[in-house]
Amino acid sequence: MxxxxxxxxxxxxxxxxxxxxxxxxxxxxxxxGDGESALDVIDDEEPDLVLLDIRMGGMDGIQVARQLAELEVPPAVIFTTAYSEHALSAFDAAAQAYLLKPIRVDKLKEALMRVRKPTRAHKPAPVAAPIPGGKPKREFVLATNRDGLVRVPAEDIIYFLADQKYTTVKHLHGEVLIEESLKTLEQDFAPWFIRIHRKALVATRFIAGLERDRHGDQHHWLRMKHASDPLPVSRRRLAEVRRFLTDV
Known part of the structure; x- marks a missing residue:
């Protein structure tokens, strides 16, 4: 596991x-060591189990667990904390077990037995996204700015980039903020968009190319037409992005 x-x-x-x-x-x-980094590591490694502290600077463990619960195949979560008052919130966030520090071996064993179930590797693979060419469910997004309501057509959207509560919509004429999750946007705008990272959903028609990290490590970045900054590609999404670029 x-x-x-x-x-x-x-x-x-x-x-x-x-x-x-x-x-x-x-x-x-x-x-x-923090919630944001945890989500990145989990996105890359696809673990079966997360041992998760609750009180951390920035995004806390409860918030992390709630985001994990939205994944198509979420990992099991065991909370490890020094504070008993978070137990109710922990189980509301779909935790399988709750361990108080200092953690004893026998208690950890009990918790591990509780979550010892079929892992990601034993679960059916998600159905592949439809081949680009069809029409998405939605044809635009609506955003509010100082001038009122802004309607952005789907064909003008370059990418969606999530950050906590808000999602940035980068389009041909600028960018706007909306309060919609990438999960919803991915469902509504398939097959014109593909997920390249837990925080990024991009329009396939605007993909310019894939490149290795300029600092020489193993990270990859996607260059987009009409956008100056490349977007990170997570390891779990890399094969899908490469397949798309090969098939184009």
Whole structure:
């Protein structure tokens, strides 16, 4: 079972790794010290289980868990915290278990037994997105600015970029902010758009090319026509983007 550990205290993460090493079949594939980084690591690594602290600077563990619950195949979540008062919120966020620090081996074992179920690898793969060529459900987005209501046609939209509560709509004539999730936008604007990152949804007609990170690491970026800044491509989406570019 692939595991990601999220805690703002490095020593707490090390302790959890030591405890997990006592149980065969668990591999720590990533760790993070804050909520935003956690979502990026989880997006890249696709773990089966997340051990998640609650109180962290910025996005807390409850918020992270709620975002994970929206995934098509969400990982199991075990909260690890020093505070018992968050238990109700934790289970509302679809947590499978709630462990109080300092975490005991026997309690961790109980929690792991509770979530030991078919992992991502054993679940059916999601149905592939329809081949571009059809029409999306929606033909435009509506946004509000100082001048009132703005209607942006789907054919003018270059990409959607999510950031916490808001989503930026980059289009041929500028950009606007809307309060819609990428999950909804992805469903409504298929097959004209593809997901390249948990935060980014791009119009296939405006894709200019794929490039390696300019600093020489393993990250990839997508260049878009009519947009100056490239967009990050997550590792889990890279194969899909490459397939699209090959088929064009």
């Amino acid at each position: 692939r595991v990601v550990i999220v805690d703002d205290e490095p020593l707490a993460r090390e302790r959890l790794k030591r405890l997990l090493s006592e149980f065969p079949g668990y591999e720590v594939v990533g760790e993070a």
